[in-house]
Amino acid sequence: MGTKKEIGSVIKNQLDSLNVTPSEQLWDRLEESLQEKKKRRILPFWFWYGTVGTLLIGILLGGSFYHFSSIYNSRQEVTSKETNVESSISEKQTLENEDPDYLLKETTDNSLNSSNHLSGVSDSYNHAVAVVMDHDANTNTEAASYSQNNSNSYSRSSAPIATNSSIAMSIHEDQNEYNQPNLGDEDSSVIKEDLNTKRSFSDIENALILKNTTNTDAAVEDSLSVNQKEKQKKKRKRNKKERKKDTITKPYVSPWSVSVSGIVNSYDNFGKSSLIDNRLDGNQVDRDYNLNYGIALHHSIQDTKYTLRVGVNYIKYGQTTQLENSAINLERLQYVSYKANPIDVSDYLSTATDIDIFQEFTYIEFPFQLRYSLYKEKLDLGLMVGVQSRVLLEDSITFKSNVGDLEVGESNTLFDFGVSAHLSLPARFKLYKKFYFNVEPSIYYHVKPYEADNISTPSEFRLTTSLEYKF
């Protein structure tokens, strides 16, 4: 009779030398499964990056188009205004030189215009008068005083009585030139009434008489030339003032700029409520500080201290919940939507010890911000408010332990879309020529990002630093 041994050990010893090979097809199956899994992972990656890329290109193209078209328009505006001003000035000067009564007539026309009696007057005429009014409003008043200071007479309706019939003709010609043919009788009568109210005929007559006697009266001529010099001097002064006020004469500064930013964020649910399971409320949660990225397009509103900004931010959050209560069934967590194979989860949990639950979620944000400069020098300090829409890009919950990590699924309480508001205290430093450096500490408030009502709304602090380029 041989030695007796425990059957378990005998079988173990025998089977230790067993060598069997699985079928050849097993690798093919495995390879197929691996390829399928890879495809599932690749698709969302390209989808999201494609979407974000398209959006960015769209924003940049739209911004550039708007930018260049606004430059083109402003240049055209400047050119046409300059042309108008030049032509009306030269036209006016010609008229002044050739026909001093032009001033008188223009005064009349202006008074007509301001009394809204020029309904029948054509646009071109209105425009010409308007331009002249804009740039030489003073001349009109001067012309009035010029007329009043002289003792000529003038009659529009009756035959020209003046001592010099050529002057009368000239007045008629001028009137024909500026008054439109469709100016009706009624309008004419109103015009006449206005003329009466604005000017007395005797004054006009006096002006004409003065003109008539100009060539013969040297003393008067002297006084007239002195008057004209004074007028020109005043005119120059006033034009200078006008030019100063006119923004078109300032050098063009582009209101557009772009910035690339790095964002560090930290957030907290002040209510200590867990994002994993309400049985874990109050458990220690370690939140990560993540470095995130953003890009923005800025538009400063000219002659104000306001700047508008739109952009895209990629913001990641990460937090680890410590498991202090081991009695919780980790295969059935309240706010976890399990995606992993239950077998894998079960396997993992059966071997792992010291498990922590790591949750990571990523948003793409589209902020719209308004910045106001409180102090605008080389260092620009301001105040900024903004709202932003957010889209949940990625969301994962992972068990971490001594045996490794296992991604089990995603949150079932995070909304896919959300809205946030924020308040910032931005500071901007000029670095070099068109380059600026921005520092923006901000407080964010996210409007109900969780479906579960008992989870407190989080508040977030962000420090954004960005490099801005004015183009």
Next chain:
Amino acid sequence: MKLNELLKLCKKDDIRAQKELYNIYKDRLFVLSLKYSRNREEAEDNLHDSFMVIFTTIKKYKGKGSFEGWMKRIVINKAITSFKKQSKFNVLINEEITEDVMVEETTLDQTSLQVILNAVQNLPDRYRMVFNLYQMDNYTHKEISEMLDITIGTSKSNLHRAKVILKENLQKLNVNSKNGSYGN
């Protein structure tokens, strides 16, 4: 290629490295899978699922402990999970029987490995699990009780019952073999 280099490539989802790793360990892991399964097909399914887990979680393998041990644990866990899903009725036997089941050392000398393996595979599922975990892979009854959601006493009892059944079956096979009927 060294194991470390192979693991690095596998972490990058290099399919050739994955195949090489599969070829190195497939036989050893298949034997393990066979012991926990009822038949070859089930063992292959289990090995397939185990390698999927291995390749998808290899990035998280931190290099602590034996890599083969890590893979073996995955195969065993897969088998247990599969067993849990299939076992609809739990037979609650809580009698603590700890007596050893003894056989003569030479009893299995003439028995082929395939026959011994079949004897193990033909054990009732729970007994097979406990027998393999305790006898083949050196888990304690406490660990087994946690893994299979049973008491320590049940684990001990299941082990004893498994050994008794194995002894009876193997002795029958031996008698048949002596009578010339083995292998028919």
